[in-house]
Structure formats: C-alpha cells, structure tokens
Amino acid sequence: xxxxxxxVNGLRAGLKKGTFLDxxxxxxxxxxxxxxxxxxxxxxxxxxxxxxxxxxxxERAGYSGTAxxxxxxxxNCCTEFDPKLIQHYNWQNDKYGCPLTEGRLQIAEYxxxxxxxxxxxxxxxxxxxxxxxxxIWDPAIxxxxxxxxxxxxxxxxGDFNAAHTEIDLARPKQNTHNAGFTSEExxxxxxxxxxxxxxxxxxxxxxxxxxxxxxxxxxxxxNNVGWxxxxxxxxxxxxxxxxxxxxxxxILGSDHCPVSIELEF
Numbered sequence: 001x002x003x004x005x006x007x008v009n010g011l012r013a014g015l016k017k018g019t020f021l022d023x024x025x026x027x028x029x030x031x032x033x034x035x036x037x038x039x040x041x042x043x044x045x046x047x048x049x050x051x052x053x054x055x056x057x058x059e060r061a062g063y064s065g066t067a068x069x070x071x072x073x074x075x076n077c078c079t080e081f082d083p084k085l086i087q088h089y090n091w092q093n094d095k096y097g098c099p100l101t102e103g104r105l106q107i108a109e110y111x112x113x114x115x116x117x118x119x120x121x122x123x124x125x126x127x128x129x130x131x132x133x134x135x136i137w138d139p140a141i142x143x144x145x146x147x148x149x150x151x152x153x154x155x156x157x158g159d160f161n162a163a164h165t166e167i168d169l170a171r172p173k174q175n176t177h178n179a180g181f182t183s184e185e186x187x188x189x190x191x192x193x194x195x196x197x198x199x200x201x202x203x204x205x206x207x208x209x210x211x212x213x214x215x216x217x218x219x220x221x222x223n224n225v226g227w228x229x230x231x232x233x234x235x236x237x238x239x240x241x242x243x244x245x246x247x248x249x250x251i252l253g254s255d256h257c258p259v260s261i262e263l264e265f
Contacts, residue, residue: 001072001263003115004029005157005230007213007256010038011067015046019253024048027248029260030071033106035119035159037065058103065103066117066158074108074115081105081140082147089136094129096121099137107148112265113238114148118158123179130184138188142195153235154197155263159213159256160231164189164199167209168228180227189231197233200245200261210247213256221255232261241265 004027011034014020024032032051037044040057051069056079058064068077080086081100091100099121106117121137123130145154162185166172175181193199201210211226220226232245244262251257 001030001265002027002260003031003033003155003157003232003263004258004260005033005035005117005159005232006258007035007119007159007230007254009036009254009256011044012039014253015044017253019251023251023253023258027251027258027260029069031115032069033115033117033157034067034069035065035117037067037103038062039065041067054106054108056103056106058097059101060097063102064119066106066119068106068108068115068117070108072110074110077106077108079103079106081144085140085143089140091136094132096124096129099132105141107144109152112241113153113155113235114151116145116148116154116156116158118156118160120159120161122161123182123185125179127179127182130179130182133188134184138185138191142188142191145192145197146195149235153237155232155234155238155261156192156197157230157232157259157261159229160189161229162186162189163227163229164202167207168211170209170211170225170227180229192233196236198236198239198242200232200234200242201228201247201259203239204242204245210249212247212249212259216255230256230259232259234261238263 054068163169212230214221214226
C-alpha cells in the first residue's frame with residue numbers, strides 16, 4: 001500500500017497546469033492526502049474513477065482545505081475533533097478565522113489503521129498564530145491521536161508547518177526565531193515522538209538532508225534551500241509493516257513536493 005501526502009497549494013492551479021494529473025498517472029498512489037486544496041469539491045473538475053474522494057474544505061473561499069483520494073473506500077471519514085476536545089479547548093476566532101472551520105483535519109478509518117490528514121495552521125511571519133499552535137492545535141492533535149490509537153494504529157500525515165531539528169532545514173541558525181522553527185513549534189513534534197509516534201522518513205534516513213518545501217524567494221528550490229515540514233508519522237505497532245518512506249523533490253506543481261510511505265500488510 002502506497003500512501004502519498006502533498007500540499008498542492010491550490011488544487012485547481014495544479015489541474016490547470018497539468019502537474020496534478022501527471023503526478024497521479026505517474027505515481028498511481030493507493031491513497032493520496034492533500035493539503036491546501038483551496039477549493040470545494042464542486043469547484044474541481046477531476047476525473048479519477050478509481051478513487052473515492054473525501055473533502056474537508058474551509059468555509060472561507062479559496063483558503064486552506066484538505067482532501068483524501070483513495071482507491072480503497074474508507075470505512076468512514078470524519079472531519080472533526082472528538083467532541084471532548086472541542087469542548088476542552090478555547091477555539092476562538094482570531095483575525096484569520098477559527099481552525100475548526102478551515103478544513104484542516106480528516107480522519108479516515110481503514111481495516112488496519114486510522115489515517116489522519118492534517119494541515120497545521122501556519123504561525124505567520126509575525127508569530128501571531130504561534131500561541132494557537134502551542135496551546136490548542138498541537139496538544140489537541142496529540143490527544144486526538146491517542147484517543148484513536150486506543151482502537152487502531154495511526155498513520156498521520158500532512159503539512160505540519162515546522163521543521164523539527166537542524167537537519168530538517170538548510171539554514172537553521174538564521175531561522176531559530178522564525179515561524180516554522182521556533183522552540184514551541186519544534187516541541188509540538190517532539191511531543192508526538194515522545195508519545196511513541198515514529199517519524200518514518202527520519203527513521204529510515206537518519207542523516208539525509210532533504211526538504212519538502214521551498215520559499216518562492218531567492219531561487220530557493222533551484223538552490224535547494226528548503227525545509228522538511230511535511231511528514232508521515234506512524235504508531236510503533238506499524239513499524240514492522242513500513243517498507244519505505246520517501247521525499248519526491250523532482251515532482252513540481254507546488255512550493256511543496258509530495259512525500260510517501262509504503263506499507264505491507
């Protein structure tokens with residue numbers, strides 16, 4: 001089973017350029033998780049008859065959003081945190097909106113696992129959403145995973161909008177206090193690992209400096225001045241099923257590239 005994750009930075013743009021269908025035809029994933037779709041299902045003309053589509057679009061037009069395209073129909077797919085977590089945290093609107101209405105979460109149940117697709121809120125250049133990340137989003141996601149894991153193992157993937165350690169970005173020293181590499185954002189990933197979840201790419205490629213996102217500025221992609229902020233984490237019990245974890249830097253069409261894992265059951 002080959003599962004891909006890709007922040008497409010606008011699915012309609014990828015369809016117009018042809019990069020998205022080229023990717024689907026070339027890689028032929030069993031399951032594809034998308035982030036930053038920036039569209040509702042009825043705004044997208046797409047012909048993928050072998051796939052069941054699951055969408056969680058933001059209420060705000062042209063913003064955020066996630067989707068799952070799956071050859072294997074999910075047992076069910078939901079788009080909300082557990083009600084206890086919705087009640088526990090203070091999910092208030094900020095100047096950008098409310099994360100609960102931004103299409104940032106999908107939970108698809110399959111025979112052997114839950115697949116969780118996330119698009120983590122960006123902390124913003126002025127760090128105005130950093131406290132949302134630290135106090136609400138990151139702890140809520142971890143608690144949601146722990147609730148699900150009581151029933152089945154977890155695969156969680158997506159754009160986490162944070163590089164974890166210095167090996168995960170080209171210029172760590174210059175970015176210590178910048179969005180995506182603050183201590184608070186890095187701690188969110190550390191907490192996932194401390195809870196027993198496994199960073200699949202780093203486990204199989206412990207020393208490789210490879211990236212999944214590049215700024216539009218300064219020819220960053222051409223010069224490979226990037227960040228690894230897109231991940232697959234899995235429950236410990238799935239490690240024996242993990243056959244590969246890859247980053248597909250050569251695939252264009254977004255400021256992110258796809259990442260993937262292969263599992264055998």
